Amino acid sequence: MITSRGNSAVRGVIALNKKSKERDQKGLFVIEGIRMYREVPEGMLREVYISGRFKEKHPSFRPPAGVRFEVVADDVFETMSDTKTPQGIIAVVSKFLTGDGSVSDFLTGDTSLPGAEPPLIVALENLQDPGNLGTIFRSAEAAGVTGILMDAETCDVYNPKVVRATMGAIFRVPFIVTSDLKGAVEALQRQGTAVYAAHLKGSVPYTQPSYRKGTVFLIGNEGNGLTDEMAMQANMRIRIPMKGKVESLNASVAASVLLFEAMRQRN
Amino acid sequence: MITSRGNSAVRGVIALNKKSKERDQKGLFVIEGIRMYREVPEGMLREVYISGRFKEKHPSFRPPAGVRFEVVADDVFETMSDTKTPQGIIAVVSKFLTGDGSVSDFLTGDTSLPGAEPPLIVALENLQDPGNLGTIFRSAEAAGVTGILMDAETCDVYNPKVVRATMGAIFRVPFIVTSDLKGAVEALQRQGTAVYAAHLKGSVPYTQPSYRKGTVFLIGNEGNGLTDEMAMQANMRIRIPMKGKVESLNASVAASVLLFEAMRQRN
Numbered sequence: 001m002i003t004s005r006g007n008s009a010v011r012g013v014i015a016l017n018k019k020s021k022e023r024d025q026k027g028l029f030v031i032e033g034i035r036m037y038r039e040v041p042e043g044m045l046r047e048v049y050i051s052g053r054f055k056e057k058h059p060s061f062r063p064p065a066g067v068r069f070e071v072v073a074d075d076v077f078e079t080m081s082d083t084k085t086p087q088g089i090i091a092v093v094s095k096f097l098t099g100d101g102s103v104s105d106f107l108t109g110d111t112s113l114p115g116a117e118p119p120l121i122v123a124l125e126n127l128q129d130p131g132n133l134g135t136i137f138r139s140a141e142a143a144g145v146t147g148i149l150m151d152a153e154t155c156d157v158y159n160p161k162v163v164r165a166t167m168g169a170i171f172r173v174p175f176i177v178t179s180d181l182k183g184a185v186e187a188l189q190r191q192g193t194a195v196y197a198a199h200l201k202g203s204v205p206y207t208q209p210s211y212r213k214g215t216v217f218l219i220g221n222e223g224n225g226l227t228d229e230m231a232m233q234a235n236m237r238i239r240i241p242m243k244g245k246v247e248s249l250n251a252s253v254a255a256s257v258l259l260f261e262a263m264r265q266r267n
Numbered sequence: 268m269i270t271s272r273g274n275s276a277v278r279g280v281i282a283l284n285k286k287s288k289e290r291d292q293k294g295l296f297v298i299e300g301i302r303m304y305r306e307v308p309e310g311m312l313r314e315v316y317i318s319g320r321f322k323e324k325h326p327s328f329r330p331p332a333g334v335r336f337e338v339v340a341d342d343v344f345e346t347m348s349d350t351k352t353p354q355g356i357i358a359v360v361s362k363f364l365t366g367d368g369s370v371s372d373f374l375t376g377d378t379s380l381p382g383a384e385p386p387l388i389v390a391l392e393n394l395q396d397p398g399n400l401g402t403i404f405r406s407a408e409a410a411g412v413t414g415i416l417m418d419a420e421t422c423d424v425y426n427p428k429v430v431r432a433t434m435g436a437i438f439r440v441p442f443i444v445t446s447d448l449k450g451a452v453e454a455l456q457r458q459g460t461a462v463y464a465a466h467l468k469g470s471v472p473y474t475q476p477s478y479r480k481g482t483v484f485l486i487g488n489e490g491n492g493l494t495d496e497m498a499m500q501a502n503m504r505i506r507i508p509m510k511g512k513v514e515s516l517n518a519s520v521a522a523s524v525l526l527f528e529a530m531r532q533r534n
Contacts (some may be wrong), residue, residue, distance in 0.1 A: 131398060135517045144510035165517075172511055207531050240527070241534070243411035244439055250402045250432075253523040256516070260507070260524045261531075264474050267508070 001052065003073045010072070013049065013080045013090060020156040027095050029158035033087040039168040040093055047092035051077035054088030063091075082160040095158060106147040106174065106188075118214040119193055120262055122255055123149040125181055125230050126221040130155050134165020135252035136219075137173050143259035147174035149216075151181035185233055188216055195234040197226055198254050200247075202239030209236060211262035219255045268319065269339045272346055276337060280316065280347045280357060287423040294362050296425035300354040306435040307360055314359035318344035321355030330358075349427040362425060373414040373441065373455075385481040386460055387529055389522055390416040392448055392497050393488040397422050401432020402519035403486075404440050410526035414441035416483075418448035452500055455483055462501045464493055465521050467514075469506030476503060478529035486522045 002010060015022045016030045023029050028046060031037065037048075048063040048070075055061070055071050063069050072080065080090055106119055122140050127133055133155055140148055155162065157177065163170055178184045185195055193214030198206075218234055220226030225248075231237055240249060240257055249257070269277060282289045283297045290296050295313060298304065304315075315330040315337075322328070322338045330336050339347065347357055373386055389407050394400055400422055407415055422429065424444065430437055445451045452462055460481030465473075485501055487493030492515075498504055507516060507524055516524070 141511035142509035242409035244408035
């Protein structure tokens with residue numbers, strides 16, 4: 001049983017939770033809770049820590065062989081956790097390979113086959129709120145997206161708050177982080193997908209275009225929206241009509257409203 | 268200039284931020300930031316506090332006459348703020364009267380007049396996350412709702428995190444907190460509005476019903492959904508179809524998808 005806050009494993013988990021640099025260097029990230037634990041794909045699990053209280057409740061719990069496994073005293077476990085009320089299980093998990101960042105990974109499905117759906121992609125520029133990013137993953141999986149494209153300025157997808165808000169979708173939705181979002185979007189356009197920028201000054205209500213063909217929705221930063229450069233790269237700037245004096249929608253709500261409109265049209 | 272953390276005004280703001288009981292007893296709540304400050308309806312402002320730094324940037328800033336106004340040393344101001352990076356202005360504001368909690372307040376508009384819209388209402392049962400509640404207010408205003416109905420178990424609408432997430436919609440969307448949500452929903456049904464429960468096991472896809480007539484969307488708790496009692500009270504249980512392995516959508520996303528579908532149909 002680990003009983004010291006100074007223990008190197010304890011400090012290692014805290015560093016992975018707090019620092020994206022640490023996650024980058026080690027190629028690892030942290031997940032919490034039993035439901036999330038069950039979602040971890042085979043072979044990606046590296047270390048598992050359970051609290052003394054969890055051990056009492058689930059005395060026969062064991063991770064797969066070859067995975068480091070430790071019981072941690074409750075008070076020390078609390079310092080390792082990113083949540084206020086820890087569920088008693090934390091795991092260190094390998095980041096997954098996301099290819100060479102090429103969007104062609106999203107387009108390998110042969111859409112000429114019967115039943116194959118044309119691509120539906122969310123592209124995010126400088127999205128900053130971890131809760132928003134995680135919620136977009138969750139909605140995107142539910143709407144059946146092909147994948148999520150993010151620029152390097154978007155908040156780290158392995159941030160513990162993002163991971164938690166995805167409710168497991170991080171393990172199931174293909175995603176790419178690219179340092180050249182414009183180039184990636186251009187590549188998608190060359191392959192015949194239409195790019196729609198969610199824009200407060202968009203000239204077309206979002207319910208007007210058909211999203212039955214290959215579709216990319218471009219979503220910008222929470223405070224500032226899309227850069228002009230990205231907005232102009234889109235084939236069309238669409239807006240979600242709003243009543244009242246609201247200036248904008250929450251970014252994850254806007255993305256979800258667009259994705260479910262695409263899903264509605266495709267069904 | 269207030270320079271002590273022990274100052275009674277400083278302690279008063281902190282107590283209002285932290286304790287819903289304090290907000291209830293005093294009939295006051297706290298808002299932060301210049302944009303929110305500008306949204307406060309006339310006559311509701313009670314106290315205004317600005318940081319030393321804010322004072323330097325805006326030396327001529329003054330609240331209306333009759334409102335308590337103090338400059339607070341930056342380090343003390345930080346302890347008063349509910350945010351990590353305070354914007355330098357905090358105000359104590361009167362809670363508004365929400366009538367006698369009767370839903371007839373939502374239905375006073377004469378919908379037989381040309382251009383008048385039938386009611387569109389969101390009813391929330393035991394919603395717990397402040398960010399979700401605030402985001403629902405923001406989406407609800409944008410979708411043109413008549414009002415928001417909440418049970419007493421739903422998180423306090425005057426919680427600073429809720430207030431912040433509304434982006435000002437708290438001042439513009441009519442709302443009622445009721446200890447008898449079922450009774451309120453029944454009253455709405457007697458007056459001819461149809462009640463749709465958002466339910467994972469709903470038999471009807473949400474895009475199927477017409478929401479052009481008076482509509483109530485019932486949204487339940489983040490983890491457990493609606494109670495059976497409330498779900499059965501609805502005229503119809505609708506579901507948002509989901510792909511992948513997602514178990515549910517974020518509650519504010521689900522509410523927003525339904526509200527914007529109603530808006531789409533009504534346009």
